[in-house]
Amino acid sequence: xxxxxxxxxxxxxxxxxxxxxxxxxxxxxxxxxxxxxxxxxxxxxxxxxxxxxxxxxxxxxxxxxxxxxxxxxxxxxxxxxxxxxxxxxxxxxxxxxxxxxxxxxxxxxxxxxxxxxxxxxxxxxxxxxxxxxxxxxxxxxxxxxxxxxxxxxxxxxxxxxxxxxxxxxxxxxxxxxxxxxxxxxxxxxxxxxxxxxxxxxxxxxxxxxxxxxxxxxxxxxxxxxxxxxxxxxxxxxxxxxxxxxxxxxxxxxxxxxxxxxxxxxxxxxxxxxxxxxxxxxxxxxxxxxxxxxxxxxxxxxxxxxxxxxxxxxxxxxxxxxxxxxxxxxxxxxxxxxxxxxxxxxxxxxxxxxxxxxxxxxxxxxxxxxxxxxxxxxxxxxxxxxxxxxxxxxxxxxxxxxxxxxxxxxxxxxxxxxxxxxxxxxxxxxxxxxxxxxxxxxxxxxxxxxxxxxxxxxxxxxxxxxxxxxxxxxxxxxxxxxxxxxxxxxxxxxxxxxxxxxxxxxxxxxxxxxxxxxxxxxx
Amino acid sequence: xxxxxxxxxxxxxxxxxxxxxxxxxxxxxxxxxxxxxxxxxxxxxxxxxxxxxxxxxxxxxxxxxxxxxxxxxxxxxxxxxxxxxxxxxxxxxxxxxxxxxxxxxxxxxxxxxxxxxxxxxxxxxxxxxxxxxxxxxxxxxxxxxxxxxxxxxxxxxxxxxxxxxxxxxxxxxxxxxxxxxxxxxxxxxxxxxxxxxxxxxxxxxxxxxxxxxxxxxxxxxxxxxxxxxxxxxxxxxxxxxxxxxxxxxxxxxxxxxxxxxxxxxxxxxxxxxxxxxxxxxxxxxxxxxxxxxxxxxxxxxxxxxxxxxxxxxxxxxxxxxxxxxxxxxxxxxxxxxxxxxxxxxxxxxxxxx
Numbered sequence: 001x002x003x004x005x006x007x008x009x010x011x012x013x014x015x016x017x018x019x020x021x022x023x024x025x026x027x028x029x030x031x032x033x034x035x036x037x038x039x040x041x042x043x044x045x046x047x048x049x050x051x052x053x054x055x056x057x058x059x060x061x062x063x064x065x066x067x068x069x070x071x072x073x074x075x076x077x078x079x080x081x082x083x084x085x086x087x088x089x090x091x092x093x094x095x096x097x098x099x100x101x102x103x104x105x106x107x108x109x110x111x112x113x114x115x116x117x118x119x120x121x122x123x124x125x126x127x128x129x130x131x132x133x134x135x136x137x138x139x140x141x142x143x144x145x146x147x148x149x150x151x152x153x154x155x156x157x158x159x160x161x162x163x164x165x166x167x168x169x170x171x172x173x174x175x176x177x178x179x180x181x182x183x184x185x186x187x188x189x190x191x192x193x194x195x196x197x198x199x200x201x202x203x204x205x206x207x208x209x210x211x212x213x214x215x216x217x218x219x220x221x222x223x224x225x226x227x228x229x230x231x232x233x234x235x236x237x238x239x240x241x242x243x244x245x246x247x248x249x250x251x252x253x254x255x256x257x258x259x260x261x262x263x264x265x266x267x268x269x270x271x272x273x274x275x276x277x278x279x280x281x282x283x284x285x286x287x288x289x290x291x292x293x294x295x296x297x298x299x300x301x302x303x304x305x306x307x308x309x310x311x312x313x314x315x316x317x318x319x320x321x322x323x324x325x326x327x328x329x330x331x332x333x334x335x336x337x338x339x340x341x342x343x344x345x346x347x348x349x350x351x352x353x354x355x356x357x358x359x360x361x362x363x364x365x366x367x368x369x370x371x372x373x374x375x376x377x378x379x380x381x382x383x384x385x386x387x388x389x390x391x392x393x394x395x396x397x398x399x400x401x402x403x404x405x406x407x408x409x410x411x412x413x414x415x416x417x418x419x420x421x422x423x424x425x426x427x428x429x430x431x432x433x434x435x436x437x438x439x440x441x442x443x444x445x446x447x448x449x450x451x452x453x454x455x456x457x458x459x460x461x462x463x464x465x466x467x468x469x470x471x472x473x474x475x476x477x478x479x480x481x482x483x484x485x486x487x488x489x490x491x492x493x494x495x496x497x498x499x500x501x502x503x504x505x506x507x508x509x510x511x512x513x514x515x516x517x518x519x520x521x522x
Numbered sequence: 523x524x525x526x527x528x529x530x531x532x533x534x535x536x537x538x539x540x541x542x543x544x545x546x547x548x549x550x551x552x553x554x555x556x557x558x559x560x561x562x563x564x565x566x567x568x569x570x571x572x573x574x575x576x577x578x579x580x581x582x583x584x585x586x587x588x589x590x591x592x593x594x595x596x597x598x599x600x601x602x603x604x605x606x607x608x609x610x611x612x613x614x615x616x617x618x619x620x621x622x623x624x625x626x627x628x629x630x631x632x633x634x635x636x637x638x639x640x641x642x643x644x645x646x647x648x649x650x651x652x653x654x655x656x657x658x659x660x661x662x663x664x665x666x667x668x669x670x671x672x673x674x675x676x677x678x679x680x681x682x683x684x685x686x687x688x689x690x691x692x693x694x695x696x697x698x699x700x701x702x703x704x705x706x707x708x709x710x711x712x713x714x715x716x717x718x719x720x721x722x723x724x725x726x727x728x729x730x731x732x733x734x735x736x737x738x739x740x741x742x743x744x745x746x747x748x749x750x751x752x753x754x755x756x757x758x759x760x761x762x763x764x765x766x767x768x769x770x771x772x773x774x775x776x777x778x779x780x781x782x783x784x785x786x787x788x789x790x791x792x793x794x795x796x797x798x799x800x801x802x803x804x805x806x807x808x809x810x811x812x813x814x815x816x817x818x819x820x821x822x823x824x825x826x827x828x829x830x831x832x833x834x835x836x837x838x839x840x841x842x843x844x845x846x847x848x849x850x851x852x853x854x855x856x857x858x859x860x861x862x863x864x865x866x867x868x869x870x871x872x873x874x875x
Contacts, residue, residue, distance in 0.1 A: 327758055371747065383760060392739060393739055
């Protein structure tokens, strides 16, 4: 084994719950942490035993990642103690944590894209004071991969690998560094259904070998079957500690996480067949690297309906949304809005026709972090003259409109003059919805609108979309979250390799049926 | 005993704090520069006399300071405009040379009636500066050619072109020096009676007002803010990004060109090989320190003009070398920039329990 000299070595599975006499793998007690005076953790605690998979659940900003980053010594706690395997070791920086056997797999992998898997491993081992050649690292990678049961080419360059493979490389790296304690931050967020299952089985297997594993997640449903115990955090405090997974229900967990009874799922309004507002006829879009990202796609969207496009990410969804927005040009086919050909229309013309886009990454192609809330809100309407003429911009009107929107949409975390960068994900999304769903929205294209949001914020997004549609708009919901698509859509189609399946009605669209279509055997 | 000192990024920087760190950095830098000069043998009381009294508080000194500040204001406004849309204009001197050449060309050929000549020279300089910028801009927009490289190289081309003219067709036949012939009185910016101070002052102030209005109260200014903050989001929001970028970038070139004409017809009265030297560095520094704010540019350029004036006096009367003057200027600049750390971060020290 390649474990570091001081690292606790995992022992053969003693079983997580029965007293083995062994000290807990990780014990955090009375942890306080504030960022620039704003408390993120207050008297938070966490206890992890050897040989278990432990789910750490909570909303965005509940402190899950923060407390684990303290365990991994990425952050320093303001108060409290961290005990690893029964020893109170001072963890001053991430290297100390690695030496103590704590390995964290962050949401954004710590890998050099241009290096091969083996080179990345050699780099990290060298950084931890265990220099080895790339060839040696390649051998270690191969052995370890075989040991835990998956394939990974040590010579493959990271940037050529899929996200799932990159994640495996990262896990391998952390294990080769000698981690007995493995912390995975939202590991399934970037994975498809199948990949997620494979990862979770892998994790379960590692726990079986005696490792201790923490899964940080807000998709408990997905991981529940693979976890032994669960800890729930809310607003920086541990509200449910070390409950055996079998003893709690989803509703209980949700109540602990949100602090009130779990919100009922959004019911979509009854379908009303309105006029066709968006028609795509044989639309093709070129891919950046050559070839077609979207190939001869056709669909028809009517006022008053939500058409869901499910599918695994990377099948042309981003290109489709960017093309509808007007950021990518059309390679072939037609795009009509309200019966008018808008294939080559400018972005401004599309907006004037009532097209609104909520992209998957709001700070990439919708809003600017460096602008204030008021400026972000006003941005799309300034060219129309809503905020004064070409030579006299009315900043006062912008501020008033922003105050109104902040109150109406319950946007928390700042006033009109606050920079958008300071908002949490949920509030930033509310800000974008306030802008895009305000007057004149007829065709709403929403791409993964609840990605990365906690339950409450996701619900607010869903309610806003359903309301807009009830008022006569149409919505094209492009999402990789099956649950979201099924809950909201009147008709559902699946995107696979740049093409759409025939739409199913909400009643026929079961997860199983959609799953088949996603895999592409339909 | 202190064990650790941590830097903690502030979530929000209040206005008073940015002002305080800025002022603190400036004062610290001036003191450090003064210490440096005293160490090199410049008497301390002379520093006060030269830096403050002679550069800002006497009519002659203030006139010199303002004269030095005029072209500085223009090039810095130019730098600020392009920075606003994230276009790095490293060819400030090139556009300045083009403006100077265009103005000289009008004067050498006596185009237009006398009373209009000066206006023609200024207009030609604006156009020439903008045109010199048009090529890098087109390259950037069409093929994404790095403007850092293209504007810089265009600057070298402009300087070679000036030399070509000064050693050739435009050489002053009377003296044989590589300069153009002196301007007619009608082609010179009128003096205002304070030492060398000329009517370019009004041009610079007008440019500040126009830029302040453009960035502060017009829609185009708002678009530029959006483009600077996130170009793709501005595009996706339906803003006229192309128009905005063109106006700000060509405006940047035009202002730098205007600076060239103002130097030729305000202070030098001829085209020489040395009029453009140093404005690239100064223009970017001023625009950066002013955070691309036109009114800020006015203040910073005025202060820097004072430092130049004082620097010249130090060189001539105290035998301080050019290098030391540059060193002093660099110290001031560095401390202002470093002081931003205290605005962006909170420093927490703690004792280990």
